[in-house]
Amino acid sequence: MIQKRSFITGLCLVAMLLYRGVAIGQITVIDSSYKLPDHPRLLISAAKEKQIIAGVNADTGLRQIHQAILSGAGKMLNQPVLERVMIGKRLLDVSREALKRIYYLAYAYRITHDKKYIRRAEQEMLAVSAFKDWNPNHFLDVGEMTLGLAIGYDWLYHDLAVETRNTVSLAILEKGIMPSMDRRYNNWLNITNNWNQVCNTGITYGAIATFESHPALSATLVNRAIKSVVLPMKQYAPDGAYPEGYAYWEYGTSFNVMLISALESVFKQDFELSTQPGFLKTAGYMVNMTGPSGKPFNYSDSRAVAEFNPALFWFASKLKDPSLLWVSKKQVNEAKLLNNRLLPSAMLWANGISFSKANAPKAAFWIGNGTTPVVLMRSSWTDPLVTFVGFKGGSPATSHAHMDIGSFVMEAQGVRWAMDLGMQEYESLESKGIDLWNSRQDAQRWKIFRYNNLAHNTLSIDSAFQLVGGKGNFQSSSDKSNFMNAVVDMTTLYAGKLKKSHRGVALINKKTVLIRDEVETGDQGVTLRWSMVTPAVAKVLNAHTIELNSEGKKCYLFIETDGKIEVKQWPAAPVTSYDAPNPGTTIIGFTTQLKANSRKNISVFLTPEKPLLKRPATADLAAWPKN
Incomplete structure (x- = not known):
């Protein structure tokens, strides 16, 4: 010894x-x-x-x-x-x-x-x-x-x-x-x-x-x-x-x-x-x-x-x-x-x-800037049936990140209506030879179903992946109780496809969640896809309204925009031999065609109350309350 x-x-x-x-x-x-x-x-x-x-x-x-x-x-x-x-x-x-x-x-x-x-x-x-x-x-x-x-x-x-x-x-x-x-x-x-x-x-x-x-x-x-x-x-x-x-x-x-x-x-x-x-x-x-x-x-x-x-x-x-x-x-x-x-x-x-x-926190609004900006809003800390929304910016280049810039989750009545599929177990991918830790634009990581923007609650343009070199930062925010909100500039995530992509998420009157996108195209027309992953059963009521049913409760998604849209449902099933299953989930949303050098404003409302058939025009993001 x-x-x-x-x-x-x-x-x-x-x-x-x-x-x-x-x-x-x-x-x-x-x-x-x-x-x-x-x-x-x-x-x-x-x-x-x-x-x-x-x-x-x-x-x-x-x-x-x-x-x-x-x-x-x-x-x-x-x-x-x-x-x-x-x-x-x-x-x-x-x-x-x-x-x-x-x-x-x-x-x-x-x-x-x-x-x-x-x-x-x-x-x-x-x-x-x-x-x-x-x-x-x-x-x-x-x-x-x-x-x-x-x-x-x-x-x-x-x-x-x-x-x-x-x-x-x-x-x-x-x-x-x-x-x-x-x-x-x-x-x-x-x-x-x-x-x-x-x-x-x-x-x-x-x-x-x-x-x-x-x-x-x-x-x-x-x-x-x-x-x-x-x-x-x-x-x-x-x-x-x-x-x-x-x-x-x-x-x-x-x-x-x-x-x-x-x-x-x-x-x-x-x-x-x-x-x-x-x-x-x-x-x-x-x-x-x-x-x-x-x-x-x-x-x-x-x-x-x-x-x-x-x-x-x-x-x-x-x-x-x-x-x-x-x-x-x-x-x-x-x-x-x-x-x-x-x-x-x-x-x-x-x-x-x-x-x-340990009493409830006082603030119902939390925002953090930095590498991965995130905002978290709720209508109450003590009522389990309240509305809650989380919304993020950031970059796919960040450690452990997904192509989920602009994504959000939403709860109301105790149900998570808008969800994130989350990670896939590493060994299930590594054991099949997937290069999981390379985050270059053409990396295998982004071909994993759960990891790219097509399987997140955000935009996809021409079904292309978000750009790894891009980043979404908050432009403005407000903790005003009847219109909590934050706005993210996502333009660099879609460079070459869009000249502008701004998304705002708001919690209105402590109940309804509004997701508003304002986009501008360049010299070429594009197909815009708006998607949201949900565990609910979806039923299309009309050209602008989807009814969601889960746990005996309902939530309504109402789309407000000019021009034609095509409401769709996409499967959340695996697309390759290495993708994990996603039972009980589906992807809902819509597509719309945007002409070259055009502008498009889209407002999507999520509410546990059945929406009116006709809504007043929604304010531009620039007019949203700011702290």
């Missing part, structure tokens, strides 16, 4: 020398002389344990979360230990399960002191430490595995056998830290998406947990993370909208908060990370992204299912704003949602905030 340790120590020194040549603008906020607190040092302490117990005793919602963790830990006691089983190119499912098991078991042991939990955690830690590697070719797998091992090592340190501590510490070094310093695997240091947040967090936890074994190396890694993670954090500016959407907010932001929380717990500061523009505003984005039905606005690579977000507890505590837990307050009653692998973090971050104080 001593000989092996000497080899590893030498390897660390060589790696440090090599790393100095590839560091990304090295900064020093701590050095090897820094005196870290004793174990456990990451997130938890004796005082925090007492605070958790007090919260469990005082608050029903926190008690439900606590019981969910203990129940989950109990189910883990007799499960077989994890094995190194790859799915395609990923070990990620195993890494995530390892993180969940170790975190839940470590939490259960620290709060109950029942040794059955530490015995089981130790078995799991030794099992994954024995893996030949943690799959550095897909470094998310390493990041999550390192995080899990680091929490277990740190939280259980004084009660683990010395041999177990040595084995786990060595695994963190060899299979987590060292690959993170290899140019073949660490391109995530310089990118702006969730990979940066997740990988930096996992490696930083490993560095801090094992700081005594290699203080100079650990200090280097902490400094590196603080410098690197600013890159994705800049993407929250200016208002907190997360570029990659709902599902990746849960991923990237949760790990980002785990990183900040670790720095706060160990170094008593976060080195100004939380002050990055837009970051503290992003909790508002996530809360507003959830519709009255509990379903999210699932644009980009997101599923149309709710996520329980422990990170919201950190934001609620940091901002002293319990309303940020309004959605979480309802979710704790849905046991299936209390399955998040970071669930113990909610207990750590609650900091005395009670669910009983």
Whole structure:
């Protein structure tokens, strides 16, 4: 063992020398002389344990979360230990399960002191430490595995056998830290998406947990993370909208908060990370992204299912704003949602905030500019039957984006009438040879049915795809209660087809949703297609009206425009062998022919009330209320 340790120590020194040549603008906020607190040092302490117990005793919602963790830990006691089983190119499912098991078991042991939990955690830690590697070719797998091992090592340190501590510490070094310093695997240091947040967090936890074994190396890694993670954090500016959407907010932001929380717990500061523009505003984005039905606005690579977000507890505590837990307050009653692998973090971050104080947010309108602009409007926070609409801009070139610029979702009467099909599982495409991660204009990605504009609630011109190099930005918006609205300029998405494409979405009188398009053609005529994906049964009532039926309720789509239109329904069935099925859905809308050098204004109303046969002319977008 001593000989092996000497080899590893030498390897660390060589790696440090090599790393100095590839560091990304090295900064020093701590050095090897820094005196870290004793174990456990990451997130938890004796005082925090007492605070958790007090919260469990005082608050029903926190008690439900606590019981969910203990129940989950109990189910883990007799499960077989994890094995190194790859799915395609990923070990990620195993890494995530390892993180969940170790975190839940470590939490259960620290709060109950029942040794059955530490015995089981130790078995799991030794099992994954024995893996030949943690799959550095897909470094998310390493990041999550390192995080899990680091929490277990740190939280259980004084009660683990010395041999177990040595084995786990060595695994963190060899299979987590060292690959993170290899140019073949660490391109995530310089990118702006969730990979940066997740990988930096996992490696930083490993560095801090094992700081005594290699203080100079650990200090280097902490400094590196603080410098690197600013890159994705800049993407929250200016208002907190997360570029990659709902599902990746849960991923990237949760790990980002785990990183900040670790720095706060160990170094008593976060080195100004939380002050990055837009970051503290992003909790508002996530809360507003959830519709009255509990379903999210699932644009980009997101599923149309709710996520329980422990990170919201950190934001609620940091901002002293319990309303940020309004959605979480309802979710704790849905046991299936209390399955998040970071669930113990909610207990750590609650900091005395009670669910009983989590009143509804005050604002019914939220807008975020930035990489992927989005606006979210609703007529009420407390009535589950209200009207809700989400509307987005952005670019297909953004990480995990679809060709969905100008797309929207709409709910009324508890039904999502206008929906997003969401992501297709990656492995189902990668296993069939699809180049999913190339986003060039001619890439295979855009031939996937769910990913292009023909399967989204937006415009298509001559059945062509939106342009990857284009972007939709908000031109104006208003939170006026009887005419909430936002207007997006989508012209660059249709360059070469249209000279102008502006779309406005409004929530009128807290009930009706209006989608207005104003377009201008160039030197050639085009065919414009307006489409909307719906789970409802559609019935064409006349040349301008479609009746939607779902769950015994009705919604009406009324089209107001000059000239001839052709109302249509398109199937949402797979068009290739690799496309996923979309049962129970259809695409409704219409087509219209536009002459060269012409203008066209189209207003589409969605309302749970049957529309009048004749409506007054709708105001131009330029005349819409503005803040």
